Amino acid sequence: MNNNDLKKIAEELIETTNTAGRISIDLYRKGLKKIIKPDNSPVTNGDLEVNKLLTEKIKILTPNIPIISEETVNLKKENKLSTFWLIDPIDGTREYIAGKDEYTINASLVLNNIPIIGLLGAPKKNRLFYAYGKNNSYMIEGKKIIHLDCKKKSEKGKVLAVSGSSKPGNLILDVFKKYKVNSFTPMHSSYKFCVIATGEFDFYAAKERAYEWDYAAGHAVAEGAGAIITTLENKEFKYGKSDYKNLSLIIRRNKILDA
DSSP states (O other), X not given: OOHHHHHHHHHHTHHHHHHHHHHHHHHHHHOOOEEXXXXXXXXXXXXXXXXXXXXXXXXXXXXXXXXXXXXXXXXXXXXXXXXXXXXXXXXXXHHHHTTOSOOEEEEEEEETTEEEEEEEEEGGGTEEEEEESTTXXXXXXXXXXXXXXXXXXXXXXXXXXXXXXXXXXXHHHHHHHHTTOOEEEEOOSTXXXXXXXXXXXXXXXXXXXXXXXXXXXXXXXXXXXXXXXXXXXXXXXXXXXXXXXXXXXXEESSSSTTO
16 A cells, blocks of 8 residues: 555545534434443443444455454454454543543554554544545644644743643653653543644553554654654554553654753
8 A cells, every 4th residue: 555545545434424423413412322341431322423423434445455443353352464454433432421521533554563543533622633644644724734743832941741631640750750741631532642742742651451453543643743742651552452551652753852
């Protein structure tokens, strides 16, 4: 698959992701139907409708590439794939149910264990992010397309982090200290990857948590914009693990975070 192929696939998914966002908002306004999954996490008819829409479009675009979705995956079956789609139809379902604006719609094409294409919609923020490789990461805000390059937008001389928790554990606090983080802002979806790609924030760190579909689309967007992504142990962060579970993670906007 060459760069033109990747570009075409990513761009073909933009309108589908936007439509999924509008549907998610419409279903919320009508009143969501919610059930609790065996892992004690919630799923709504919004998650399922978005999943159906993304899956149907991806099957048309790449009929021979398997699709792994949070809502249909069999976790008892070992993953042996290195090239596949990852879908998290709504990341931040609890925020979605609560009517907050942080939830995201996610699809990513993983090629040879690396997420290359990423589509990430944040419908209530009127932003959509997409990427199809190095130096090809973009944000659509309103009708404007903005090329993302991780250029710092916040105050120079300070390092601003995002955190998956309002009360990070000691391990993450120590990492913040190591990288001279001045302050952190809690975010509870993959949107945190995107605000590093835009340069609004500089840093994110997490211990082992969640599953690959939670990260892949945001990973593609951030890395495509130039962010540096590794594990806490400074190892390469790859996808296609047998159980889909994520490793630890560090995202740096740049090698120099405060400038």
